[in-house]
Amino acid sequence: MQHFSSNSRRQFLRQTLAFSAASLAGALTSCGKGIIGGASDVAHLLMLGDWGATGQHLDQAAVAAAMQTYTRTHVLNHQALLMLGDNFYGELGSTSSSRWKNQFEDMYPRSIFNCPAYAIPGNHDYIQDNGILRYDVELQYAKTMQTRWTMPSQCYRFLFPALDPLVTFIALDSNIPYADGSTQSGGFFTMSAAQKAAQLQWLSDELKKPLDTPFLIVMAHHPIYSDGPHGDNQSLIDDWDPLLRQHRAHVYLAGHDHDLQHLEFEGHPTSFFCSGGGGSDLYNLRIPSDKRGPYAVKTFGFSHLEVTKSLLTLRHVDQNGNIIHAFTKTPDNELKLIT
Numbered sequence: 041m042q043h044f045s046s047n048s049r050r051q052f053l054r055q056t057l058a059f060s061a062a063s064l065a066g067a068l069t070s071c072g073k074g075i076i077g078g079a080s081d082v083a084h085l086l087m088l089g090d091w092g093a094t095g096q097h098l099d100q101a102a103v104a105a106a107m108q109t110y111t112r113t114h115v116l117n118h119q120a121l122l123m124l125g126d127n128f129y130g131e132l133g134s135t136s137s138s139r140w141k142n143q144f145e146d147m148y149p150r151s152i153f154n155c156p157a158y159a160i161p162g163n164h165d166y167i168q169d170n171g172i173l174r175y176d177v178e179l180q181y182a183k184t185m186q187t188r189w190t191m192p193s194q195c196y197r198f199l200f201p202a203l204d205p206l207v208t209f210i211a212l213d214s215n216i217p218y219a220d221g222s223t224q225s226g227g228f229f230t231m232s233a234a235q236k237a238a239q240l241q242w243l244s245d246e247l248k249k250p251l252d253t254p255f256l257i258v259m260a261h262h263p264i265y266s267d268g269p270h271g272d273n274q275s276l277i278d279d280w281d282p283l284l285r286q287h288r289a290h291v292y293l294a295g296h297d298h299d300l301q302h303l304e305f306e307g308h309p310t311s312f313f314c315s316g317g318g319g320s321d322l323y324n325l326r327i328p329s330d331k332r333g334p335y336a337v338k339t340f341g342f343s344h345l346e347v348t349k350s351l352l353t354l355r356h357v358d359q360n361g362n363i364i365h366a367f368t369k370t371p372d373n374e375l376k377l378i379t
């Protein structure tokens with residue numbers, strides 16, 4: 041069974057994987073200054089994963105409301121959102137589905153988040169609705185006029201913020217074939233083995249390019265390491281983790297496990313940060329954070345990235361707007377826990 045449209049394959053092969061400042065200028069219409077950091081050259085974004093819940097999606101709405109209140113309270117002008125996958129549980133339909141308005145455009149309103157929303161696919165985006173892959177609909181929706189939904193390809197690179205960038209982001213598709221090589225398990229599909237190999241080569245090539253920003257962040261839906269029920273992902277440990285180490289990526293962002301995590305490993309330059317509390321039902325943790333941490337908690341919430349040229353700050357924020365965990369990193373990967 042074909043599990044990936046020809047359109048997606050073309051997009052994957054297309055090497056237009058860097059967003060130039062010029063191409064983003066239209067989308068970034070209110071790049072202001074925030075006050076949390078107090079610096080004049082600070083940039084902010086919010087992220088969340090596992091958010092496009094079914095039914096009345098009350099928990100998604102609660103998290104979205106908290107994001108808005110948090111933004112107002114701290115007087116932040118965000119320059120991006122990161123949508124970390126499992127963007128739509130349940131049937132999505134087409135690019136004209138009311139879910140786009142109800143659960144994206146209005147849920148995270150332009151009046152608060154007047155910025156691009158960089159999206160990556162989760163496993164629930166690799167389900168077919170009446171023979172149409174949700175992910176293909178998401179790729180198509182990104183071409184809709186006026187939307188902030190930004191999903192230019194299966195994997196892509198962008199600079200944040202677009203003007204005077206501080207972070208190089210590499211966005212990946214972690215829906216790789218299952219351990220036995222199959223590309224379908226029940227209703228879930230994956231990319232092909234050839235696409236997996238091509239993406240790995242692309243990642244390797246991208247990481248070899250000179251870094252023009254003080255910070256490097258890689259993001260994908262599936263965690264490489266997780267204290268949640270999905271656990272560690274051996275395929276990603278084998279394929280991606282050595283590259284993160286070699287190129288001293290500052291952070292790996294993920295979702296998939298419905299909780300908020302921050303994991304560190306002795307001698308590893310990369311911080312592993314999971315923000316999967318966007319609105320779908322929560323999971324129990326498998327490993328307590330006092331066994332492997334420094335932080336993991338079962339809660340709804342979102343996360344906040346603040347960055348200057350000398351410091352990156354990541355915060356987990358619960359659905360009540362409380363900052364429940366925070367840490368900083370320098371360009372040299374010096375870590376400091378705040379809360």
Ligand SMILES: [Fe+2]
Pocket residue numbers: 125126162163164261295296297
């Ligand atoms: Fe997931």
